[in-house]
Amino acid sequence: MSPQDDQLTEKLLGEELPLSESNEIGNDEEEDEKDSLRKESHVRSLLKGISYRVIETFVTFGISYYVTGDITSALQIGVIEFFVQIVVYYFHERCCTCVKV
Numbered sequence: 001m002s003p004q005d006d007q008l009t010e011k012l013l014g015e016e017l018p019l020s021e022s023n024e025i026g027n028d029e030e031e032d033e034k035d036s037l038r039k040e041s042h043v044r045s046l047l048k049g050i051s052y053r054v055i056e057t058f059v060t061f062g063i064s065y066y067v068t069g070d071i072t073s074a075l076q077i078g079v080i081e082f083f084v085q086i087v088v089y090y091f092h093e094r095c096c097t098c099v100k101v
Contacts, residue, residue, distance in 0.1 A: 046086075048093065050086060054082075064078060
């Protein structure tokens with residue numbers, strides 16, 4: 001190592017944060033992120049559920065049509081499934097915000 005490398009190493013080591021302090025900084029940021037996830041609003045949970053259900057309803061409709069071969073039955077299954085799953089997803093989201101990981 002050159003003398004310049006030694007000086008740089010000394011300088012860097014002298015200004016280094018202790019390991020415990022650097023971990024605390026990371027933990028604070030992680031805790032803030034976890035808190036924001038737990039504090040997700042009811043409206044946001046509902047909107048996420050609706051957008052997800054629209055996509056999944058098309059999937060359910062396609063599978064139902066493939067299995068039954070009847071478009072009316074496939075539409076009925078898709079509509080029923082749409083509303084039932086919005087309610088299920090909403091409660092799932094609300095429960096997940098209560099769980100600390």
